[in-house]
Amino acid sequence: MSKEHIDTTESTISIDGTVIDGVTPGSLPFPKPSRDTKDVTTMKDTVRKKGLKILDPGSASFSGIAIPGDPGQIALKAASNDTKEHTFQIYVPEGGLTFEYQAYVSTDYPSEEDENTLYFNCDLECTGGFVDSTTFAGITSIEGVAVGIAHSPAAANTALPATANDVIFKEATGITTDTVEVTAAAASYIGISYDGGKNWTALTSGTAATISSTIWPAAGGLSKAIIKVMETDKATRFVDLFIARA
Numbered sequence: 001m002s003k004e005h006i007d008t009t010e011s012t013i014s015i016d017g018t019v020i021d022g023v024t025p026g027s028l029p030f031p032k033p034s035r036d037t038k039d040v041t042t043m044k045d046t047v048r049k050k051g052l053k054i055l056d057p058g059s060a061s062f063s064g065i066a067i068p069g070d071p072g073q074i075a076l077k078a079a080s081n082d083t084k085e086h087t088f089q090i091y092v093p094e095g096g097l098t099f100e101y102q103a104y105v106s107t108d109y110p111s112e113e114d115e116n117t118l119y120f121n122c123d124l125e126c127t128g129g130f131v132d133s134t135t136f137a138g139i140t141s142i143e144g145v146a147v148g149i150a151h152s153p154a155a156a157n158t159a160l161p162a163t164a165n166d167v168i169f170k171e172a173t174g175i176t177t178d179t180v181e182v183t184a185a186a187a188s189y190i191g192i193s194y195d196g197g198k199n200w201t202a203l204t205s206g207t208a209a210t211i212s213s214t215i216w217p218a219a220g221g222l223s224k225a226i227i228k229v230m231e232t233d234k235a236t237r238f239v240d241l242f243i244a245r246a
Contacts, residue, residue, distance in 0.1 A: 011092045011093065015088055021070040022064040031058040033126075037050040037052060057127065076108055086102065096135035096233055101129070102128040103124040106123045137230055138185075139184045141183045142167045143156070143180070146169075149172070166242065167240070170244050177210065178243075180203075180241065185205055189230040192228075194215050216243065218245070
């Protein structure tokens, strides 16, 4: 089954590469940047004009069960006393997502919560931009087999570039049908949609399936389908498949 929900249960938080253990669920420290406005109105203006001030990278906080011997919590405590910038990373494995930013550990203090359990609490003051990187599901190739077909990118049928978001099957005028074969050996789900993502038809890696006649274009026409590939601990990859007839 296809699934759009990205679960955060197995996510981790690290400081300078050291994972912090004991963090409570729902406590991922995503900062909230903000940007104030300034008045740039001149005397000739009849409507107030506004400009943007410099972005404030914001702050974040998180908490967890105190584990005195945990290397991550030890590093967190040391950072709260050194007044230096540290790199924080939030890794969400199900989505293949890594979020990173630099911050000061402004406070790190204990508290007694949740039925006499000792907790640590941490406040962060961000000092730079928020960067995220994504590892997408792998696709080896997307291939059509009709006589005279040309692929774009040219290597899509043998080695689809990692940056390719569109694939074009350039079909000859007289061709009225073709198949699509998606090779993604590690995929947990492969699907194709002919109605803009409302409904999906499952595909099998390395197995050709006939393209629906509902989108087959007339001579000189162009139509589009969407291919979706999901892979465990990777972000879902979407590729637009265009069928173009001469």
